Amino acid sequence: MERLPFARPTLGEAEQQAVAEVLASGWITTGPRVAAFERALADYLGGGVQVLAFNSGTSALEAALLACDIGPGDEVIVPAMSFVATANVVLRVGARPRFVDVDPLSRNLDAAAVAAAIGPRTRAIMPVHFAGLPLDLAPLHDLAARHALVIIEDAAQAIGTRCGDRPVGASGNPVCFSFHPNKNITTIEGGALATSDPRLARRLTRIRFHGIEKDAEGGVAVPEWGGKMNLSDVSAALGLAQLPRLDDFIARRRTLAVHYAEMLPRHPALLTPLDVPGHSWHMYCVCVDFARLDTTRPAFMRALEQRGILAGIHYPAIHTFGLYRRFGHGPGDFPHAERIGEQTLTLPLFPTMTYADVERVCAAMADLLPV
Ligand SMILES: Cc1ncc(COP(=O)(O)O)c(C=O)c1O
Incomplete structure (x- = not known):
């Protein structure tokens, strides 16, 4: 009897060929395939956002928090029902997760509970589109506008989800995706962040890679701390083969x-x-x-x-x-x-x-x- 796992990636000849081509190309880490994958994702999301690839959804979330200057003394509202990474990244940047209950059927954040949890230290709300079910962001955008909060969407499970007439990722907020093998498309490990804010994107580019910023002449500056969160071209090649499917x-x-x-x-x-x-x-x-x-x-x-x-x-x-x-x-x-x-x-x-x-x-x- 064939055993049925709860998830299985769909990988075929296109993926095999794409990976073989990168391996033969002489350039296997971050390079032209990552740039192409970022452009393809931005197109998929409707063209109004810039996309940065990361080596995981977790890295994308951590970088988003850092780029929004969230750290010690701050609170971030997160659902009590999610993968533990949603809260762990908040601790990682030195802030505290403020848990909020979810709707019993959708498993997504309950906007009334979010409103009740906002306090003087609240800086951000991190909604999750659980299992790919779109969360209605309108009430959260209202709350964010009233209390000057940032919304960072944890869309790790939601590549391809649509919210009204737009794909999740097109809101303009920092929106983070995961391409772990259980997800709807995979780069083995990998993630991405979509944003409509060019200044945020520039900061995220630094934070993603050692804080390094290059000028037009090829000079290197390190104005702030950055990590090692870049995606490889091998993974991006897989993503490029998966995205059209x-x-x-x-x-x-x-x-x-x-x-x-x-x-x-x-x-x-x-x-x-x-x-x-x-x-x-x-x-x-x-x-x-x-x-x-x-x-x-x-x-x-x-x-x-x-x-x-x-x-x-x-x-x-x-x-x-x-x-x-x-x-x-x-x-x-x-x-x-x-x-x-x-x-x-x-x-x-x-x-x-x-x-x-x-x-x-x-x-x-x-x-x-x-x-
Ligand atoms: C809701 C949620 N957030 C964050 C992550 C982290 O993504 P990654 O495994 O790519 O780091 C996941 C992964 O399953 C997730 O489901």
């Missing part, structure tokens, strides 16, 4: 997600994910009330595994991790994030899956959800 990948993900919604059993212990226009279906995350079924998540996952299905967990609520408990957080602080964290299960979803694969997962779920 992105919209087809998303269309296929959507078709499979619709099939899941049709075929999964209706059961009071199962909550299926919300669908909204523009969703890019990076993941298919359900909630299962394991206690109601008199079981546990590990036991449920083992039973799925025996049926050849490798589910994932995205994610435990961030504030329940030991690192964040040390800042005084704990169970009970953010009930929606905690319930999702305890009940979430990521079912297989990737473009090369078949309808029969979806039906196999749904049959296994029906087995484990007795009426």
